[in-house]
Every structure is written in C-alpha cells, then in structure tokens.
Amino acid sequence: DDVLLEIEDLRTHFLLDDGVVCAVDGVDLRVRKGETLAIVGESGCGKSVMARSILRLVDPPGQIEGGKITLHRESGPVELVGADRKLLRQIRWNDIAMVFQEPMASLSLVHTIGSQIVEAVRLHENVGKAAARNRAIEMLDRVGIPMPQRRVDAYPFELSGGMRQRAMIAMALACRPSLLIADEPTTALDVTTQAQILELLRDLQDEFGMAIMLITHDLGVAAQVADSMAVMYLGRVVEYGGAEQVLAEPRHPYTKALLRSMPRLGRAARTRLTAIKGMVPPPYARPEGCAFHPRCDAVMAGRCDTVLPRRVPLREPVGDREVTCLLYEEES
Numbered sequence: 627d628d629v630l631l632e633i634e635d636l637r638t639h640f641l642l643d644d645g646v647v648c649a650v651d652g653v654d655l656r657v658r659k660g661e662t663l664a665i666v667g668e669s670g671c672g673k674s675v676m677a678r679s680i681l682r683l684v685d686p687p688g689q690i691e692g693g694k695i696t697l698h699r700e701s702g703p704v705e706l707v708g709a710d711r712k713l714l715r716q717i718r719w720n721d722i723a724m725v726f727q728e729p730m731a732s733l734s735l736v737h738t739i740g741s742q743i744v745e746a747v748r749l750h751e752n753v754g755k756a757a758a759r760n761r762a763i764e765m766l767d768r769v770g771i772p773m774p775q776r777r778v779d780a781y782p783f784e785l786s787g788g789m790r791q792r793a794m795i796a797m798a799l800a801c802r803p804s805l806l807i808a809d810e811p812t813t814a815l816d817v818t819t820q821a822q823i824l825e826l827l828r829d830l831q832d833e834f835g836m837a838i839m840l841i842t843h844d845l846g847v848a849a850q851v852a853d854s855m856a857v858m859y860l861g862r863v864v865e866y867g868g869a870e871q872v873l874a875e876p877r878h879p880y881t882k883a884l885l886r887s888m889p890r891l892g893r894a895a896r897t898r899l900t901a902i903k904g905m906v907p908p909p910y911a912r913p914e915g916c917a918f919h920p921r922c923d924a925v926m927a928g929r930c931d932t933v934l935p936r937r938v939p940l941r942e943p944v945g946d947r948e949v950t951c952l953l954y955e956e957e958s
C-alpha cells in the first residue's frame with residue numbers, strides 16, 4: 627500500500643561498563659508516503675537514537691540488537707538493519723536524508739555550503755560540476771536564502787542559525803529523498819525563525835512529496851505539522867495515531883500528562899498547567915512492568931509495576947490508534 631518505511635521490533639542498545647542500556651526497546655512504526663509523522667516525548671525517551679538507527683548513525687557503544695527496518699523503494703523493498711555500508715551510503719541523501727538540531731553537526735566547517743551540496747549530488751547522480759552547482763543555487767534559493775549565487779560560496783559559520791538550518795535543508799533535499807528525518811530541527815531557533823522553518827518544511831513537502839519524520843519534544847511543533855504522531859517513553863512507543871486525534875483525545879496516561887504540561891495545547895486555556903510528576907528515569911534504571919508506572923496517575927498497584935503492557939489497537943471513531951497500557955488491555 628502506501629507505506630514507505632516500516633520499523634518492526636527495533637532494539638538499539640548501549641553496552642556500558644555498568645550494564646546494558648536499552649535506548650530503543652522494541653519500536654514498531656510505519657511512515658506513509660508523503661506524510662509527516664511526529665515522534666514526541668520528553669528528552670531521554672529514545673527518539674533520536676531510534677531515528678539515527680534508521681541510517682545506522684548511532685555512535686558506539688550503541689548498536690542495533692534486533693528488529694527490521696524496511697524501506698519501500700520504487701525498485702522494491704530493502705532491509706536496512708542488515709544492509710552493508712555500500713547500500714547505506716546509496717540510501718543516505720538519495721532516499722533518506724537527515725537534518726539535526728544543530729546544522730554544524732552535519733555541515734563541514736572547512737567547505738563552502740555549495741561544495742557540500744555539489745558533493746552530495748554528485749555522489750548519487752551522474753551530473754557534472756556545473757550542473758550540480760546550479761542545483762545547489764536553485765535549492766538555496768528554494769529554501770529562502772537570499773542572494774544564493776553569492777551564498778553558495780559561503781562557509782557555514784558565515785550564516786546565521788536560521789540560514790544554516792535552511793542550508794542544511796537545501797542539502798538534505800538536493801537529491802530528492804523520499805524521507806526526510808528532522809531531529810529537533812527548530813529547537814535551537816527563536817520562535818519566529820522556528821515558525822518560518824516549519825512553514826518551509828510544509829511547503830517543500832507539498833512540492834517534493836517527501837515524507838517527514840519529525841522528532842520533537844515540543845507538542846506545539848508537532849501539532850503544527852504532523853499528520854500522525856507516535857509518543858515515545860523510555861524506548862517504546864506508548865501511543866500512536868492521527869495527530870489531530872491524539873491531541874484531541876489522548877488515551878495513554880503519558881500522552882495525557884504531556885498535554886497537560888503544554889501551554890498552547892490541550893483543553894481550554896483556563897485549565898491549569900501541570901508538570902508531569904517526577905522525571906524520566908535514566909534508561910539504565912528502567913522501572914519494572916510499565917516503565918511509566920512511577921509517574922502515572924492511573925497506576926494500578928500490584929499490576930503496573932510487574933506486568934509489561936503490550937500494544938493494543940483501539941477502536942476509535944476516526945483513524946487507527948494503538949496504546950501500550952494495561953488499562954486498555956482489560957478492555958480489548
């Protein structure tokens with residue numbers, strides 16, 4: 627059907643001296659062609675590690691322990707977990723591109739913006755230098771960088787934070803990927819620039835038709851652009867569904883708590899903001915049973931602290947919904 631990327635039971639672990647950290651602990655997700663899927667949750671919930679696992683960009687001692695990641699290309703499906711470096715290099719930029727919170731993390735400091743885009747394009751397409759340079763200028767123009775003919779020869783440090791993020795997006799989209807993974811792309815930016823970048827991403831998605839996996843701790847950002855939403859807590863997806871539906875009728879106690887802690891969202895502005903009690907425990911201290919139980923206001927004593935909840939599909943008026951919570955296992 628219309629599934630572009632399918633993640634099944636993904637596990638990414640970090641082998642540390644004092645034990646194994648299960649940063650991603652059995653994630654199932656799918657991204658549909660052309661949609662925006664937001665991955666939300668507090669920091670430390672495994673969102674970034676999950677996303678980086680897709681292109682195998684997890685730094686050691688992190689490693690993928692198991693699972694399947696299937697990318698449905700026009701030429702057929704490819705398995706990414708078992709893929710060799712060569713295939714991954716072909717897929718990166720060309721099929722899947724990634725932008726990060728800090729563009730300096732992926733832009734080289736010693737090369738001009740233009741030469742980096744030219745290199746990415748020529749790695750994947752049989753085009754000459756001049757044509758690739760024209761593509762770079764065209765892309766810089768398209769992402770709203772003024773005077774692209776001049777900026778193409780600028781170094782990253784010569785641009786402002788917002789312009790650098792635009793340049794990173796230009797580079798990411800230069801090879802027309804079918805999936806853009808954006809990890810907190812606007813978090814380092816001021817509110818106005820943040821809104822402009824989100825609008826740019828939406829426009830580019832309309833134009834190029836790529837899917838976006840947007841990783842954000844900010845439900846407000848997710849609400850502005852997401853079609854679907856997956857809420858992660860300690861390495862697992864606890865709720866999945868249509869973004870509007872999840873925001874309007876959250877089912878998982880963690881999603882409900884996240885929404886109550888957000889100023890611009892949730893119910894009426896009259897409702898008081900309540901911080902979620904406690905903090906995300908460090909991943910090496912994952913609580914037994916449901917990992918959210920020490921913070922959950924619906925916790926069932928003697929159950930939630932011993933039984934690991936499984937994913938339950940819910941019958942909802944609109945769209946699919948899946949929740950990982952013992953409250954719903956009784957119902958189904």
Ligand code: SF4
Nearest residue numbers: 916919922930951952
């Ligand atoms: Fe809360 Fe129990 Fe559901 Fe976990 S399983 S979210 S502790 S009610």
Ligand code: MG
Nearest residue numbers: 669673674810
């Ligand atoms: Mg992160």
